[in-house]
Structures are given as structure tokens and as C-alpha cells.
Amino acid sequence: MVLGAGLVGVACAWLLQRRGHRVLLVDPALAGPPDAMLRNGSRAALGVLMGQVAHRGSGRGWRLRQQSLALWRSWRADLARRGYPIAYRPGLLMLAASGNQLEHQQRLALERQRRGLPLELWSRERVAELDPVVPAAALGGLFSPDDGQLDPGQALDALLADANAAGLGQLADRAVALEPLTGAAGGWRLQGEAGHVAEAEWVVLAAGAATPALLARLGDGGTLATTWPMQPVLGQALELELPAEPANGWRPWPGAVVWEGINLIPRPDRPGGRRLWLGATLEPGREADGAALDPLRSLGGHAPAWLKAAVPVAHWQGLRARPDGRPAPLLEPIAPGLLLAGGHYRNGVLLAPASATWAVEQVEGKPRCSQAMPFDPNM
Ligand SMILES: Cc1cc2nc3c(=O)[nH]c(=O)nc-3n(C[C@H](O)[C@H](O)[C@H](O)COP(=O)(O)OP(=O)(O)OC[C@H]3O[C@@H](n4cnc5c(N)ncnc54)[C@H](O)[C@@H]3O)c2cc1C
Incomplete structure (x- = not known):
């Protein structure tokens, strides 16, 4: 299950689905025309892919940028072959x-x-x-x-249309609560504002600037929200x-x-x-x-x-969404089966493909939680 249909969430949903996983994408804005998503960061973005001129030429940020530039090239070619071209300059x-x-x-x-x-x-x-x-x-x-530069709205539409054609599940609702399932298989139960309930083994939190509010509703006493602050x-x-x-x-x-x-x-x-x-x-x-x-x-x-x-x-x-006191983006397994893909700040369009690849690696490698921090829903 992916929460948030901005470029990061849609890229995660698209790639997970292409890898053969069953995916449910949840976002209240899925109900309306694209205009309803005007305030999501992705549809407001200019789409500049600033990879090789980045100030820092080493470390995780540099690797993610280079990986994303290469992935956008192959994703664009792949999508264009199936009838969903994305203009790129x-x-x-x-x-x-x-x-x-x-x-x-x-x-x-x-x-x-x-x-x-x-x-x-x-x-x-x-x-x-x-x-x-x-x-x-x-x-x-x-x-x-x-x-270079690509049209972020067109990229979102292309990824969504391709994923929909392949049977992506969609839920037009706002996630208001998320609680861990008890039992050996683990997983999470989502509660939507309009009353929908959905369960999944894995959840990717990709709600952009709304992610801190979602983290605060995890029922863990606010620990995750204070551990991963964003502005x-x-x-x-x-x-x-x-x-x-x-x-x-x-x-x-x-x-x-x-x-x-x-x-x-x-x-x-x-x-x-x-x-x-x-x-x-x-x-x-x-x-x-x-x-x-x-x-x-x-x-x-x-x-x-x-x-x-x-x-x-x-x-x-x-x-x-700008992370507080940590470099962007925040790609973190924050609890068993719960992935944070947020805090992309000024480069979410560029970094969407590398973020999705990271999410797939987490799900397929099944590292249930690589944080030293145990997740206790009853805290
Ligand atoms: C003016 C502007 C220009 C930019 N230019 C560039 C650029 O040139 N290049 C670049 O790489 N980046 C650029 N960015 C940054 C980039 O837009 C962001 O980093 C990126 O859009 C983040 O994507 P996202 O999917 O994380 O979040 P978003 O695109 O904000 O999407 C979050 C989604 O989550 C949904 N949501 C919110 N709450 C919930 C909930 N409770 N349950 C379910 N869903 C929920 C929202 O409806 C939204 O659709 C720009 C940003 C702005 C504002």
C-alpha cells in the first residue's frame, strides 16, 4: 500500500506493480480532476533534473541523483514504448x-x-x-x-495511466490512522477519513508535506513524528x-x-x-x-x-517537505513493514525513480526493520 499519489508515491506504486506486487495507491486527490492535486508538490514542480551539476559530488545524495538520472532515461523510454511519452528537454x-x-x-x-x-x-x-x-x-x-527538465504533471499522468492499465488498485481517501496488525505475518491496517479500511503487508508513506501529520497519527506516542521531523x-x-x-x-x-x-x-x-x-x-x-x-x-x-x-x-x-536536521530525502524503514519515502524538498521530481527503487529493494529484501529503534504501538 502506498500513501500519497505525488511523484514519489506514484513512482513507488508503478515500480512495485511492475515487479509483480499487488499495490493499492491511497490519496484523497485521486477522486478529483488533476486540478484537485494542484497543491501537491509534484504538480507544482518545474521538473528540473539537477544531477551532474549538484554541489556535492559524493555520498548518498550524489548516488541517488546519478541513479535517478539514469532511471528517468530508461523509464521514459519504457513508458513511451507503451504509449505514454513524457516530454523531456x-x-x-x-x-x-x-x-x-x-x-x-x-x-x-x-x-x-x-x-x-x-x-x-x-x-x-x-x-x-x-x-x-x-x-x-x-x-x-x-x-x-x-x-535537463521534464514536465512533472505529464510524468505523473504517464506513470498513473500505465499502472492503471496494469491493474493498480486505487483508493480515493485520506489516511487518518495506521495501526500494526498483530499476528506472524505482520502488516498494517489503514483507516481512511471516508470510512475505508485497507490492510497490507507493507506500507510506503509518501504523503509529501502531509507526512509529518500522518506520522503523528501512528499511535506510537508521537515517537516517529519527532524522530523524522519535516517542515x-x-x-x-x-x-x-x-x-x-x-x-x-x-x-x-x-x-x-x-x-x-x-x-x-x-x-x-x-x-x-x-x-x-x-x-x-x-x-x-x-x-x-x-x-x-x-x-x-x-x-x-x-x-x-x-x-x-x-x-x-x-x-x-x-x-x-524539508527534513529538519537531516539531509534530503528521508528514505527510511521506520518500523517493521513501514517505509518512509519523504522529505524530498527541492528534488522530488529528480529523485522519484531512485526512491521507488529503494522501496522495492526494501520490500523484496524483506529487511523488516533495519532501524535499531523497536516499534511499540502501545508506547
Ligand atoms: C514550485 C515548486 C517547484 C519545484 N521544482 C522542482 C524541480 O524543478 N525539480 C525537482 O526535482 N523538484 C522540484 N520541486 C520539489 C518536488 O515537487 C517535491 O520534492 C516532490 O513533488 C515531492 O513529491 P511527493 O510525492 O513526496 O509529494 P507530493 O507531490 O506533495 O504528493 C503528496 C501526496 O500525498 C497526498 N496526501 C496528503 N495527505 C495524505 C493522506 N493523509 N493520505 C493519503 N494521501 C495523502 C497529497 O494529496 C499528495 O497528492 C518543486 C516544488 C515546488 C513546490
């Missing part, structure tokens, strides 16, 4: 806004090139040739051809329409462009052919602040004239 150009960033990029390029990764340093002159123009203050850039961080994003079609139809842009953490993503596939996604804000908490859009729109005072003249045609927001 390769290439990511990180602009350098300061001397420090330029030096960092130079070090990163050298280090990654030594490992055979195809990162390229672009000179100030080369980035100045881009059309539409990028901020004039850009001192250069780091280009990664193997990173919501809201993000706003915009779809803009350019005043005129870029002279060369975005062709000189090598993919998504990143300026000071803000993503500029050409969407020539959207109506009219001259749209751009711009985002996202980082706002601790659950409430959006309209004023946070100003630095986004103005690129902190560096927006070129074409960007200032672009007209917003859509504005949306979503929540990310």
Missing part, C-alpha cells in the same frame, strides 16, 4: 552571477570532467550570445548536457508569455537556464509557442507571500527587458 546552463560562483563552477567542471562527466564551462562572451539574452551581469556559465516550504512559480516569439525560437538556449537559483524554462510546446516557466520561490511555511514574486519576476534586479515585458498567464504554488 535536455541541457541545463547554470549562470555565474559572481566571481565566487565562477570559481566554484571552474572547480566543479574540472572535478566532474576528471570523472568523465561532460560538463562544459561557457565564457562570458558565449553566454552573452544567447537569444533571448540572459542577465547582462552573467560572468559565464556551467553547461551540463546530461541534466513545509512553499514554492510559487509563473508561466509567462513573451511579447514576441524569440527571433530564433529559443534554439540558442541549450535547455533550462538557472540564475541565482531561479529556473528559466522555455516552454515552446505550450500554447502560442512563446511561453516560459519561471520559479520557484522558497517560503518557509504553508502561506504564500505575494511580495516573494517580485524578486522572482525581476531576477533580483537583473531581468532583461524581454522578461520584464513578459505577461504572466499562470501562477501556481505547492509545498515541499
